[in-house]
Amino acid sequence: MSSHASRASATHHLTLPVTAEDVRKIAVGDMVYLNGEIVVTIGLPTHQRILDNAASGGHLPQALPHGAFFHLSCYNRETADGSYEALYMNPSTSTRYNSYMPRIVKALDLRMVGGKGGLDAASVAAMRETGCIYLSFLGGGCTMLARAIEKVVAVDWTDYISQFRLVTLQVKDLGPATVGIDAHGNSIYTTLAQEAQDKLPALLAQMKAEREAAAPPAGE
């Protein structure tokens, strides 16, 4: 894929659950609004427990297998009647979970992952295998993202602090989120990093030229 600056960006309104076939139609740079149930956490230990429970057949949220699992930090708390409320949510840096994500994507056959900043090449490969896209949510988008929360479906693993719990939320028009990695092995993050690296020698040369034009070397 070349720089996506020139390609048209499609907007998709998706209702979860979606199939691998559905997400394979979506391209890097597209924008997505989501409806349905998503599962969120930003806990590193939570990721390990997901893997442990997937391996042992232990409890996992119903919406998680074949579903949408996002690195969204969610403030949730128990209310007087014993149910849970979610006050807001916002993405976290997904690369923090690089060491877990390829295994989680494969073990749970995920359709969507996300947060912000993307994931590494091993995750991209796993996502290609299962049919899974990565959604970039707005960092600092607390207010906008919170509007999409319709209902707290479940809060699992309340032994963790609020944002480390595994929270299932019903959302309405969650987005817009940008597709950062598609299900065909294309990653906007890899492309942009490579393009920036390729441009670097020219950018450094340009800075040097500007410097020398402003003040010719003294020839000391």
Added chain:
Amino acid sequence: MPISSQLIRSVTAQMYEWSLKQIPDDTRDVLKKFAAAERNPVGRKTLAIMLESSEAAKQNSQLVCSDVGFPVYMIKVGSRAQIDGNLRQAITDGFADLVDGINPPILQMVTHPLTHKRSYAAPGMPQVTFDWVDDADYIEITCSPKALGSGRWAALEIFVYPSLDQVEKYVMDCVLRAGSQACPPIVVGVGIGGTFDYAAKMAKEATLRPHGVHNEDPMVAALEERLLKAINATGFGPMGTGGDATAMAVNVNISHGHGFVPIAVCFNCWINRRTRVRIGNDGEVTRYE
């Protein structure tokens, strides 16, 4: 009449809340300018929702970002400032008040560096540093909660008699390493010279500079301008999903030192948290940002 510790307690708590619920006016203006100029449609949309979401946070007294960071205060103490009570304790109490009272409540972000256990309070929290101002009858407080998204990409390296080629390359390498992940468009702070710790302090202070203020030294201002232009040609764009708007500013501070030259580079994300107040001996509180 001295500045009361009670006033410092309430002001520092308030500053934290301000910094969480709105972005600085100058930052909003830059984002608007970027949104008008952005050539990438996804980048343009991303800038638009940054503006929309941060404005909604301000209007509805909500958080801009859920990562409220950990509490960082920088204080300049005037030589003629008079303080009644314990300044550091007042800030610690102020932060505790904030945690108890802020609505919506904030998540636990203060993290033990080795066990990674999270809390609201911990020894040495909030992080407070002090500077001295000769012949001044006020204290100036800057509050800049630091979160992981941009905080983790700061870097420092010691060079020996670096050429400007090396300086520019190092800053660009740091920017490329952060890439899509520091929630661009970013503010890049650079500290060059002095000692290891002083270079880091200069870089941090550089990220807190009001927008449009350049280094007074024309040679350094030109360096800032060159770097900004180069960074905005990298293509990372808003939220790192592509576009023109990668950096709002590059602010460089320098200090004489020896032939070994530390270069520190750090980042603020697009919400660019900073609030600053001055409290006079008369108890008057003036908010600058």
